[in-house]
Amino acid sequence: MYEIKDENSLSWLKQYVDVDLPVSELSHRLTMAGIEVGEVEIIGGWTEVFVGHVTDVRPHPNADRLRLCVVNTGNEEMEVVCGAPNVALDQNICLAKVGAKVYNTHTERYEILGPVKIRGVESQGMICSAVELGLGAENDGIIVLPDDAPVGASLDDYLGDVVLDLELTPNRLDCLSVLGVAYEVAAITGKEVVEPEATYHESGVPISEQVKISVADPDLCPRYTASLLQGVTIGPSPQWLQDLLIKAGLRPINNVVDVTNFVMLEYNQPLHSFDYDRIKDATVIVRRARLGEKLTTLDDIERTLCTDNLGHR
Known part of the structure; x- marks a missing residue:
């Protein structure tokens, strides 16, 4: 069976749904609902x-x-x-x-x-x-x-916490996000999900006049949106954000990259940040990779792509 790994911090989950079950009971009920908990990791155990x-x-x-x-x-x-x-x-x-x-x-x-x-x-x-x-x-x-x-x-x-290592089947990719798992927990416990408040207000020159989006393969990417944030200073993320990412199996990099990963884990919406000054002709192009094309990812590993890969530049 094809499985996808996902790691969820219990303390993060509790921000969206009231979890009052013992960890063993929660793990059992999730597994019986089709969200298999493969492993329970205890974070902490510190004395003195x-x-x-x-x-x-x-x-x-x-x-x-x-x-x-x-x-x-x-x-x-x-x-x-x-x-x-x-x-x-x-x-x-x-x-x-x-x-x-x-x-x-x-x-x-x-x-x-x-x-x-x-x-x-x-x-x-x-x-x-x-x-x-x-x-x-x-x-x-x-x-x-x-x-x-x-x-x-x-x-x-x-800071002590519990991390649930989920083994998901392809029909339950909704649970790749913390909110998705929160809704599943709510369904099996009768609790209500409290979603995070989100407000977004645009100001200044419209984004369409500053960035051009070109989607070369709309069959693979039917929609691509962008926002422009100005006046950002790159630096380390606050400790709480670094802790959440580490518990989810990700390596903190900086505040800009980390917040995009945080939102991805929260909503299951992939995001990526670019340095506006380094975008050639202020144009983001979404296309299939060329056979043998190479890409150095954020973990400093050079990867060879194939035509089944979709990327942007």
């Missing part, structure tokens, strides 16, 4: 890792690239040595205390965090990156939590 708030940052006396951070955990303050370039005052962060199990990027294995002196200064814990908590592969900076993250809360309670 908490939401902390950085109240002070100052230079390390013996190392130029290290800083001494004071972190408030709700009922105590701890001094932590941190070498991340993005640590700053008034951030909410993930603090691993002594006894926590974290991933050591040097030994490439999980280890119990012990008391340690770093360049002569005792560090009472660790401000964690995504890779150290098993939340992704990025290790060039710490995780910065939203401003409303509950300081002092267990990270397991705050």
